[in-house]
Amino acid sequence: MIRIENLYKAFEGKPVLQGLSLEIADGETVAVLGKSGSGKTVLLKHIVGLLKPDRGTVWVDRYEVPRLKRRALYELRRRFGFVFQAAALFDSLTVYENLALPLRDRGVPEPEIRRRVQEALRRVGLEGSENLYPSEISGGMQKRVGVARALVTEPRYLFYDEPTTGLDPVTADRINDLMIRLKQELGITAVLVTHDMRSALRVADRLVLLSQGRIRVSVPVTEVFSTPDPELQDFLESIRPKTE
Amino acid sequence: MQGLLNFLYHVGAFSRLLFYMLRGLREIRKLPGLIVQSIAHIGLGSLPLVAVASVFTGMVASVQTAYQVRDYVPLDFLGAGVAKAIMVELGPVLTALVVAGRVGAGIAAELGTMRVTEQIDALELMAIDPVRFLVLPRVIAGTIAIPLLTVIAEVVALIGSAVISYLVVQVSFATFFHGVQLFFLPKDLWGGLLKSVVFGFLITFLGCFYGFHAEGGAVGVGRATTRAVVASALAVLMFDYILGSLIYG
Numbered sequence: 177m178i179r180i181e182n183l184y185k186a187f188e189g190k191p192v193l194q195g196l197s198l199e200i201a202d203g204e205t206v207a208v209l210g211k212s213g214s215g216k217t218v219l220l221k222h223i224v225g226l227l228k229p230d231r232g233t234v235w236v237d238r239y240e241v242p243r244l245k246r247r248a249l250y251e252l253r254r255r256f257g258f259v260f261q262a263a264a265l266f267d268s269l270t271v272y273e274n275l276a277l278p279l280r281d282r283g284v285p286e287p288e289i290r291r292r293v294q295e296a297l298r299r300v301g302l303e304g305s306e307n308l309y310p311s312e313i314s315g316g317m318q319k320r321v322g323v324a325r326a327l328v329t330e331p332r333y334l335f336y337d338e339p340t341t342g343l344d345p346v347t348a349d350r351i352n353d354l355m356i357r358l359k360q361e362l363g364i365t366a367v368l369v370t371h372d373m374r375s376a377l378r379v380a381d382r383l384v385l386l387s388q389g390r391i392r393v394s395v396p397v398t399e400v401f402s403t404p405d406p407e408l409q410d411f412l413e414s415i416r417p418k419t420e
Numbered sequence: 421m422q423g424l425l426n427f428l429y430h431v432g433a434f435s436r437l438l439f440y441m442l443r444g445l446r447e448i449r450k451l452p453g454l455i456v457q458s459i460a461h462i463g464l465g466s467l468p469l470v471a472v473a474s475v476f477t478g479m480v481a482s483v484q485t486a487y488q489v490r491d492y493v494p495l496d497f498l499g500a501g502v503a504k505a506i507m508v509e510l511g512p513v514l515t516a517l518v519v520a521g522r523v524g525a526g527i528a529a530e531l532g533t534m535r536v537t538e539q540i541d542a543l544e545l546m547a548i549d550p551v552r553f554l555v556l557p558r559v560i561a562g563t564i565a566i567p568l569l570t571v572i573a574e575v576v577a578l579i580g581s582a583v584i585s586y587l588v589v590q591v592s593f594a595t596f597f598h599g600v601q602l603f604f605l606p607k608d609l610w611g612g613l614l615k616s617v618v619f620g621f622l623i624t625f626l627g628c629f630y631g632f633h634a635e636g637g638a639v640g641v642g643r644a645t646t647r648a649v650v651a652s653a654l655a656v657l658m659f660d661y662i663l664g665s666l667i668y669g
Binding site: 224226250251253254256258260261262264265266267277278281282329 | 450534537538539541542544545546547548549553
């Protein structure tokens with residue numbers, strides 16, 4: 177379980193998070209929505225310990241993330257899979273080597289690495305692309321390799337940072353389908369940071385809207401359309417067909 | 421005041437990176453492959469450039485030395501003067517400056533790009549220490565590869581020098597290399613090589629430092645690369661004086 181308590185963070189005096197609290201249950205998929213600069217990615221980086229809060233704290237399972245020493249933090253991060261907005265693949269390594277890297281570093285035997293890499297690539301529909309370099313594959317494929325790399329370590333928590341941003345609608349839908357399938361097959365706790373309402377509605381169990389550094393709305397996706405919040409309705413407006 | 425703060429920031433940041441590198445040594449068993457790869461990249465990749473720079477350095481050294489001493493020193497001693505200059509000064513410093521331009525800039529650009537495209541964050545989130553994985557192998561490789569390059573540069577420079585001495589001022593090879601041996605002191609060689617070890621460390625460490633701390637997209641990577649090259653060149657010249665004074669002073 178992930179629990180965020182009264183989180184505050186400012187950059188060069190500019191407040192980004194202002195007393196944000198949120199709880200994410202095991203097995204749940206939560207979509208965090210918000211306008212650009214609303215602090216979605218900053219929230220995610222606090223959960224995984226890449227940023228330290230000015231005030232407040234984050235709990236993952238029984239660990240208080242900001243208080244963990246480096247070794248314990250690295251130990252905790254082994255439970256995480258993280259899909260970056262721009263995939264963040266290592267461009268000097270092939271797809272196979274990208275996926276094998278975290279396993280090799282943990283001393284996993286090579287036959288087991290091969291099995292897990294192939295399994296992860298199969299899950300994202302990229303069998304046969306092992307020997308390609310990131311520069312040789314499309315943006316959508318890079319995102320899927322990013323998902324495979326996040327899965328290969330068999331994480332308990334999966335974080336997606338804007339996974340459909342910059343993709344065409346067809347490719348974005350394929351990524352959405354992939355996230356839904358992973359949720360059904362693996363039941364991993366997932367946090368999806370996005371400003372793509374379509375993606376949030378398709379993939380998540382619960383939708384959280386960030387505004388002015390706080391949670392403005394937190395509702396199950398089934399209740400999104402009946403929630404009378406103007407900012408949430410603005411987001412919904414973006415996916416309604418326009419009529420004259 | 422701003423300058424002092426900037427100086428203190430750099431002292432703190434250098435010390436922190438150095439500390440993280442020393443901490444990374446605990447997992448050195450994971451590094452040999454990466455170190456060999458980096459040595460190949462730094463050493464073999466720089467070899468043609470260093471060789472060309474060295475052969476011209478040797479040639480210029482011959483012509484200049486002959487021009488300066490021909491009126492009061494017999495040219496039989498040309499090899500002695502040129503060899504000392506190459507081993508003590510020209511070999512280590514010019515190799516370091518050439519490598520600072522190529523390798524220091526390359527490392528800063530590579531790590532800077534990895535920083536701004538979140539590849540370094542990705543390593544952190546895979547529970548892989550980025551300093552151990554990216555910085556340590558490059559710095560160890562630089563500290564090994566640059567002295568090796570310096571030895572090759574000195575040999576190439578001496579050959580270039582001998583050829584030009586023969587062609588321009590008619591000093592035979594035998595006379596030239598006899599001169600080289602005549603006043604040779606082991607300190608000339610190991611002193612120069614000790615300097616190149618320090619230069620190798622400085623160039624790769626500064627390249628890693630500025631790349632690792634790059635921020636702000638392509639502009640930030642460009643800025644980091646420029647800073648790495650400028651800082652490396654200045655550090656090489658500064659430490660050349662300090663080490664030169666300590667060893668030969």
